[in-house]
Amino acid sequence: MNLRLIFSIAKSLLIARWRQTLVAAVGVTFSITMFIALLGFMTGLNDLLDGLILNRTAHVRLYNEIEPNGQQPITLAPEYKGSYNIVRSIKSVNSRERIYNSGAIIQALKKDERVIGIAPKISAQVFFNEGAIDITGVVNGIDAQAESRLFHFDDYIISGHSRDIAIVSNSIILGKGLADKLLATVGDVVQVTTISQERFPLKVVGIFQSGVQELDKVQSYASVSTVQKILGKPNNYITDIQIKVKDIDKAPQMAREFAQLFNTDTEDIQTANSQFETGSFVRSLISYAVGITLLIVAGFGIYNILNMMIYEKMDSIAILKATGFSGKDVNRIFMVIALSIGLFGGVLGLLFGFLTSLGIDQIPFNTLALPTITTYPVNYSPAFYLIGSTFSIVTTYLAGWAPARKASQVDPVVIIRGK
Amino acid sequence: MSKVVSLQAKQINKRFHDPVTIHVLKDVTFSINSGEFVSVVGKSGCGKSTLLYILSTMDTDYEGDLIIGGESMRNRTDQQLAHVRNEKIGFVFQFHYLLSEFTVLQNVMLPGLKLGKFPEEHVREQALDKLDQLGIKKLADKSATQISGGEKQRVSIARALINNPSIIMCDEPTGNLDKVNGQIVFDIFKELTEQFHQTLLVVTHDPDFASKTDRIIEMEDGRIIKQ
């Protein structure tokens, strides 16, 4: 059709009013810039905070809860079937803390397609002896290699090497807070007393800082065999099996399945950390709300400018109509004007948004809690750019719709007679 | 040359309803043959402009029938009427309406580009030809705001001519011009009819101007009293 002509007329009208056009476009640019920068930054922060917990947490954890047995002898007795029985003050029995048949379970899990990897774990309550005082703590027996691969254990080691706990016998990695309390550094030896009053000297081969201070004050890591030794347990004694799965959304379902299959307690990451998802969601929501509000304001700017332009250009519109342009053509001319403002402003906005993101990415961000982070985190997901450009086009389309309609309905007779 | 009817008005009645009903055009019936130079005269307020807006298809709110090039203009869509105006009618207003964002040449070219019958290059040549014919070719690249009133009126005549319309309608084309420029415009019209057999319908209240045309339609109070 006459598209080229319509574009060239729109262009001339735009250039004739370039100042106002620029102001309208700058409005769009500003809002898209803010939208991209805000979402990139917020999402980067979300990813960071989620990663803080989610990266280091098993997606599904197998363990045995210390709890009273639900199957008391009387319920098993056939002669009391169908009767009520009430047993008070049932006590838990400690003996079930270990996972039976852990070897077979690990073999079965390794064959499971949906599982990325597994890491066994034992936890032992101990006292760290510093002079006259005892500090309560926990020694986790881990497979350092699996732990680093699956749960980024290495990222949190601020001195020493995680692999050393597997190489050096009777060695330990201390939490930063704990090490500070014990005045211990890499190479020192700390004394550990078990609940059953046995003493073990352990060599410090590393310090870790998780970012969660409460953890760093009590947690420490040693190899699985070291902890088995501390507890005086055989080498198949495992209390936890941590599983990382391919599709994190399937974790709850898999947790239920494993509980049935292996006859243990299970916990999935969604249940364990539901508060994090809520936080991320609210942060994203705020970013979107601010971005879209800015765009709507920019949309009103475009609406105003188009209205003004139509008011000023009544004569031109009348002429165009008198010389053979239909209402539809006039409508198109003003829609093209609106959309070019949106497109031009939007593209610049995407560019500036990207540059702002790069800028934020350069700002130093050092926090004791996050040893591996040096600058503010930014997410560069193309989705934001797609949403931003879509929104800029949609807003300008809506902003242009009413003025363009008004222009198309201008009656040339009224204008020409009015002179 | 045999008589071909270019435009025909049949029993046209027009009423304004604001707020009381005024009957502005009453049973206006006439026809214009191809190649005729017709003037419409009458006192101010007798309905000449109103008639012209109806004949130019811009005003569709009337009773009666309008036939241009053998086809009725009733019950046409906005787009169809726009096309008729573009292709068959050239319009010259009292106040030289030009688009101030464009150059003189672009102003003349626009209806031609809109018609889309010929490539842009061809339309440009045509436009330059028309400007040349009207003696203002040297103004082609000037902005439409930088030329004098008489020149503007000549540019709008060139614009009206660009698609070789079957009829050109003018509403007091000399009403806003001085004697000299008025004469220039009249001479152009005369030349158009004599040399190019262009059909012209000119509304004027200048009796001097009217007396020199082929035929005078005289209006009074919304009626044609002499034609």
Ligand SMILES: Nc1ncnc2c1ncn2[C@@H]1O[C@H](COP(=O)(O)OP(=O)(O)O)[C@@H](O)[C@H]1O
């Ligand atoms: N929009 C309108 N509403 C009401 N009356 C109108 C309108 N336009 C024109 N008129 C009336 O119609 C009559 C004819 O006007 P017009 O055609 O402009 O006369 P002319 O061009 O012959 O001077 C006048 O009396 C004028 O007041």
Ligand SMILES: [Mg+2]
């Ligand atoms: Mg008039």
